[in-house]
Amino acid sequence: MNDFKMPALGADMEAGTLVEWLVKPGDRVKSGDVIAVVETQKGAIEVEVFAEGVVSDILIPVGERVPVGTVLAQIDGAGVAPLPVEPAIVAPKPAPQALAEAPPKPTVAPQVSRRKITPAARRRAVALSLDLETIVKGTGVEGSIRLADVEAAASVARPAPPLTRRGLDLSQMRQAIAAAMSRSKREIPHYYLAETVDLHLSLTWLEAFNADRPPIERILPAVLFLKAAALALREQSKLNGAYENGVFLPAAGIHVGWAIALRGGGLIAPAIRDTDKKTLVELMAAMRDLVERARRGNLRSSELTSPTITVTSVGDRGAESVTGVIYPPQVAIVGFGRVATRPWAVEGRVESRPLVTVSLAADHRVTDGHIGGLYLAAVARLLQEPEKL
């Protein structure tokens, strides 16, 4: 019997409200299936299951708010050895009201033993910024979570999400943003740098690229920004990772969290895995898919927990420059302002050029302005050679 639990979807999440069950007792599930929707401070998140078997019991009804780690359902693994039980990863806080009103569930008894995770799996999960709590069942010795489980969780095939419309609780999201940004400003000594970059070559190249392509294959300038920002991280890897418990943990891959503004307020930055390795066309598709799903509230848990840095681009209606606030535990955020045509000195003459202000906010505990400056210079340089992006 495997426990399907309220996952932790980020450093700031303590509890979530179950808003929809996509399975019922008796349904067969396999690893990677989305079986529930949880409303969190970040919005509605589809929650994937990482066990295989038959849903034997649904323990938490729709509408109930429970702490992270609470068993939501049980899945009968049919011959699969039972998983060792584990404690909720969040220490018990004063009980949320909703829980205080609900009658205690016998299945949410205190759980003491520690789940088994191999050292290699643990390290890989850190590199992938993957929350091990999302892996329900290990396939290793004594049910331990091993590398293969982490890799599988990180690259779960994403079946087309069911087209359900769910409301976003913007006030909740506001609270989440408030919590994360307050923590950021409280804990992270930010430093800020900016660089103005001439986009003449990039936009000329992009225009030509888009000219003979149908609309679906066209690429937005933001994609160039995203790719340049990701590639430049290869040169300055200290901006890519997490600062936790007093140490910087560099990330093994570059998974940029792409900031998506939600209409009516709210912001979410799901990860685009291996941003630096994707082609521009792939990045455009990934971005389109994320925006679509973010707007619908169909993001996946793993997408929210894996960014290694955030990139924000305000688009053509935004401000000329943006100075970001780092999303903890990340250590940097890169901002692209609105592209504006302005006078620019070119070989001694003043010309009219499309310019963008690229900014960097970074964690002074990990890097200092020199690294940041080198990074921005790399972004600027990469944008002068769009054909290589």
Add this chain to the structure above:
Amino acid sequence: MTDAEIRALILELICDIAPELDPASARDQDDLREIFDLDSMDFANLIVAIHDRTKIAIPEADYNKLFTLAGATAYVREALASSAARTR
């Protein structure tokens, strides 16, 4: 397609992109991006959707002609007419 049909189609497509909006509030001369809070990606998706449904070519250089509901309606109408002329 009549202008009314084209206008209705465009609003339908915007609704797909921004389901939480009320299309009835749109006025012809409003910048769609402003009133519907469409960002670059939303607008690009709108162009894709219009192209898919009408099969008209919309070069990137023409995007600014589609910023208002009136402009978009006119652009689609003319493009449909010229493509019909070519086919004939």
Add this chain to the structure above:
Amino acid sequence: MNAPEPTLTPNRMTYREASKQALREALLSDPRVFLMGEDIGRYGGCYAVTKGLLEEFGEERIRDTPLSESAFVGAGVGTAMAGMRPIVEIMTVNFSLLALDQILNNAVTIPHMSGGQFAIPLVIRMATGGGRRVAAQHSRSLEGWYAHIPGLRVLTPATVEDARFMLKGALADPNPVIIFEHVMLYNMEGDFPSDMKEVDIARAKVRRAGRDVSLITYGGSLFKALQAADALSSEGIDAEVIDLRTLRPLDTKTIIDSVARTRRCIIIDEGWRSGSISAEVGMRIAEEAFFELDAPLRRVCSREAPIPYAAHLEDACLPQAATIVAVARELIRPS
């Protein structure tokens, strides 16, 4: 004169013959080299390794000794201190306990304790291991004990090639070297490249490359590990087999590199598990490759009992290929 053991081809022979040729080569190439031990001369060696050498090299250089392990091993230390290159044979590791004082308190201690005034270029050969139904006092595997001692080099040739060439490396070492020859290997046939002249005694060797699990072993267990790897491959499990070859100093790098590739490891050691060389190998992995591990470390060692005489009991006592297979299977595909 006894007929020499047939050499199949110049580079295909038994382990016994390879050991003998190594000794012959040493005796021929350096007049300071001589052999000393029980029944190495007229008897021809307990395991017939030295058969024929007395006739070829004479009594002074093929020196039969009485059953005085402490005295003749100590004499080996003394001759090494005074300019000779002795090769002392202790019939089996079990009897080396009678000479342990000379090995530990003198051979490996004097160079350091004298502030580097003396080196002890002494080679001690001994048979080791079980499997011959000769009961507890003749079946021990104490290589791991010796590998505990700083100042010693401990070699465990497990192939004909190593039996043929490790001695040369041992003699080139200015320090005491113990060569452990597993009793079950003497009749094993094997070959080596005809142009081979020496082997590196500093490195462990990957005897079989694989991706899924590292079987780390040495000496008499090497061929069990290779058999296990063959059996595992038919189940789709690709095992790597590491032959440690030198138990001291351990080639940690080869071990760590292998485990970093396979992320799983089984150490096969005919010694008892507690305080064994397998414990040392495992601990080095824990120290230096902890974060590479994707499964718990496992060991297949001898059962913790004196090796019994009865065949079924002895077989149950020693590491066997089937056990290795079972442990590997459970590690990779837990039921």
Add this chain to the structure above:
Amino acid sequence: MTKKVHLDHAHLLHLLKAMIRIRHFEAKCVELYQAQKILGFLHLYDGEEAVSVGVMEALTPEDAIIATYREHGQALARGVDPKCLMAEMMGKLNGCCRGRGGSMHFFDRKRRFYGGNAIVGGGLPLALGVALADKMQRRSAVTACFFGEGAVDEGEFHETLNLAKLWRLPILFVCENNLYSMGMAVERAEADIDFVHKASGYRVAGEKVDGMDVVAVESAARNAIDRIRRENDPYFLECRTYRFRAHSMFDAQLYRSKEEVEAWRKKGPILRFQTWLEANRLIKPEEIAAMEKEIDVEIAEAVAYAEAGGLEPISELERFVTMDEVPA
């Protein structure tokens, strides 16, 4: 037939000086031990000086020596520099073994001094090897192997004497019988207290000699060495002697009486030899005074050298655990 030792004036003075040097050196060691400059074990040779001084007279520089953990006497008598020995006592880098061996483990390769061995009986097999190597390399050297009577109880004694005789190795076995192995009196340890008899069990020839009489020891050793070289055969000397002080520094000496010690002190090798020299007017009191002064200066220099010596850096701790080459 025995060869008489040629007792000229210079030689007599030399013998006396060698013994007094050992005595004074060790007295200084006790002082330094109490000042905690020498640590660990300190097994004094006090009372047994005649044995090593007498035997060393019979050896040539080509001969080899194997000694025990009470080897200060052998090392000094062999001519190892007292400076290096004192520095070794104090654990200094300028000691003969860089401070790694201490009082029990003096080695001096140049003087073929193969070490103080602190495992009783452990040196005997080594002697076998050194002598065998000399023989195989056609050198005519003799190996003098010193051990206490306690070593006779170890198997190594029996294995070694048997092999030495069997292989006809040039070894002078010097059994320093000081009557106690630690606190075990010889008559309580031996079924047969006749050690020469034990040696003869392996057909190794030997004799008892008064280990408190330096001239007798020298004379016996010279004859023994001649015989060894002449007949290619080992020889066994049992030197009856006595240790005046404790076994090591922590020893309440419950196993023997003060009277017994006092009685032996009166037969002490230095007292006895000096008294004999004076009585026969072979030495003048001022010569002795001058000699003692000279020795004390020598020891003071040794202490100064040791005090000035540095400590081996801890980074060198593992050096020589294995050797990079065999020293030439």
